[in-house]
Amino acid sequence: xxxxxxxxxxxxxxxxxxxxxxxxxxxxxxxxxxxxxxxxxxxxxxxxxxxxxxxxxxxxxxxxxxxxxxxxxxxxxxxxxxxxxxxxxxxxxxxxxxxxxxxxxxxxxxxxxxxxxxxxxxxxxxxxxxxxxxxxxxxxxxxxxxxxxxxxxxxxxxxxxxxxxxxxxxxxxxxxxxxxxxxxxxxxxxxxxxxxxxxxxxxxxxxxxxxxxxxxxxxxxxxxxxxxxxxxxxxxxxxxxxxxxxxxxxxxxxxxxxxxxxxxxxxxxxxxxxxxxxxxxxxxxxxxxxxxxxxxxxxxxxxxxxxxxxxxxxxxxxxxxxxxxxxxxxxxxxxxxxxxxxxxxxxxxxxxxxxxxxxxxxxxxxxxxxxxxxxxxxxxxxxxxxxxxxxxxxxxxxxxxxxxxxxxxxxxxxxxxxxxxxxxxxxxxxxxxxxxxxxxxxxxxxxxxxxxxxxxxxxxxxxxxxxxxx
Numbered sequence: 001x002x003x004x005x006x007x008x009x010x011x012x013x014x015x016x017x018x019x020x021x022x023x024x025x026x027x028x029x030x031x032x033x034x035x036x037x038x039x040x041x042x043x044x045x046x047x048x049x050x051x052x053x054x055x056x057x058x059x060x061x062x063x064x065x066x067x068x069x070x071x072x073x074x075x076x077x078x079x080x081x082x083x084x085x086x087x088x089x090x091x092x093x094x095x096x097x098x099x100x101x102x103x104x105x106x107x108x109x110x111x112x113x114x115x116x117x118x119x120x121x122x123x124x125x126x127x128x129x130x131x132x133x134x135x136x137x138x139x140x141x142x143x144x145x146x147x148x149x150x151x152x153x154x155x156x157x158x159x160x161x162x163x164x165x166x167x168x169x170x171x172x173x174x175x176x177x178x179x180x181x182x183x184x185x186x187x188x189x190x191x192x193x194x195x196x197x198x199x200x201x202x203x204x205x206x207x208x209x210x211x212x213x214x215x216x217x218x219x220x221x222x223x224x225x226x227x228x229x230x231x232x233x234x235x236x237x238x239x240x241x242x243x244x245x246x247x248x249x250x251x252x253x254x255x256x257x258x259x260x261x262x263x264x265x266x267x268x269x270x271x272x273x274x275x276x277x278x279x280x281x282x283x284x285x286x287x288x289x290x291x292x293x294x295x296x297x298x299x300x301x302x303x304x305x306x307x308x309x310x311x312x313x314x315x316x317x318x319x320x321x322x323x324x325x326x327x328x329x330x331x332x333x334x335x336x337x338x339x340x341x342x343x344x345x346x347x348x349x350x351x352x353x354x355x356x357x358x359x360x361x362x363x364x365x366x367x368x369x370x371x372x373x374x375x376x377x378x379x380x381x382x383x384x385x386x387x388x389x390x391x392x393x394x395x396x397x398x399x400x401x402x403x404x405x406x407x408x409x410x411x412x413x414x415x416x417x418x419x420x421x422x423x424x425x426x427x428x429x430x431x432x433x434x435x436x437x438x439x440x441x442x443x444x445x446x447x448x449x450x451x452x453x454x455x456x457x458x459x460x461x462x463x464x465x466x467x468x469x470x
Contacts, residue, residue: 437449
């Protein structure tokens with residue numbers, strides 16, 4: 001979509017682009033420039049957060065910043081102008097000089113010099129006319145003039161004059177509420193009414209004697225991570241606004257859970273040899289081409305799942321509801337569920353089925369690092385086919401994972417623990433874990449799901465085969 005417009009004076013307006021797949025809005029996290037700054041083509045001017053990721057936006061031309069249309073923390077619709085740049089290169093004029101006096105409509109003095117962040121476009125895709133200097137009122141704050149005059153007239157009539165000659169309105173409340181306030185020692189004049197027509201209710205009185213609201217302190221976010229949603233509440237409750245990735249994840253999980261018929265199967269497997277292979281790869285990385293690469297059990301589990309999919313390709317599919325078709329995928333984009341400061345995200349390794357063990361280790365390391373830094377791009381979270389979620393890092397034995405929307409299967413990996421196990425006819429301490437595979441029963445029947453899970457377990461019991469298949 002077009003993300004900029006230009007007028008005759010050389011002022012270019014950059015619009016909020018669709019930085020993801022079908023996204024309709026994004027929140028401005030941080031501005032890197034201010035009015036008067038010089039920018040060049042390709043320079044990053046701000047960071048925005050969509051429902052999928054935090055993304056840096058570059059400006060596509062040279063010039064001087066004239067105006068930032070929205071402050072940090074504002075959610076902006078795709079297509080709305082967010083920054084205006086003078087491509088002629090002149091110094092940014094003062095806000096009052098932006099529009100000729102002849103074109104400026106009659107305004108109150110307070111409206112003659114608006115702040116840049118208050119300016120918003122009239123229509124998506126059209127921007128703001130140069131003569132427009134009025135802010136868009138917030139919902140619920142505008143009071144019609146006639147209604148306002150009538151209200152204050154009634155206040156003056158019903159109220160009583162104090163020593164300074166100002167009208168003092170008597171709080172509206174029913175007798176039982178007045179008695180309650182008196183018993184609790186609450187001054188009704190200090191209460192903000194919530195009842196119809198400005199009437200103070202019992203709840204308002206009780207709220208007035210409740211503990212003062214406190215803002216919950218949150219731990220500092222890692223460097224580069226966007227600020228979390230501000231929590232608020234009382235000593236008894238804390239409310240956290242649901243937005244961005246967390247909001248999108250919640251909607252996706254609800255949609256998946258109530259659309260795809262989930263089936264989950266479990267298997268407990270001896271992974272002692274897998275753990276020994278991990279240590280061997282760490283001790284002698286040069287022999288296996290793993291120099292400088294991170295090696296952990298998740299790497300071998302991911303490779304085992306890819307091998308199982310190669311043997312059972314029908315598990316790698318999706319359900320097309322509109323066309324009532326099963327879509328078999330001839331590629332594997334392997335998703336890895338990652339907990340980040342922004343919430344749970346599932347970036348995926350593109351064409352993971354083509355990668356050798358060292359290549360898979362490199363891709364997995366980059367994925368984890370990028371996710372922890374909060375820099376995962378929307379493209380990295382699109383078009384996944386199957387997913388792995390490692391709940392074992394939290395000490396959990398296993399779980400019943402919910403499918404990532406549009407995917408056919410998800411493998412949960414439990415904690416690897418030393419347990420008594422029958423090995424070669426004797427009970428010995430062995431490294432054991434439990435795997436859980438959830439799958440869409442419209443696509444994967446019990447036989448196919450069982451084959452895939454059993455295959456992964458067999459490979460992890462004899463992982464030396466992974467070197468051959470690497």
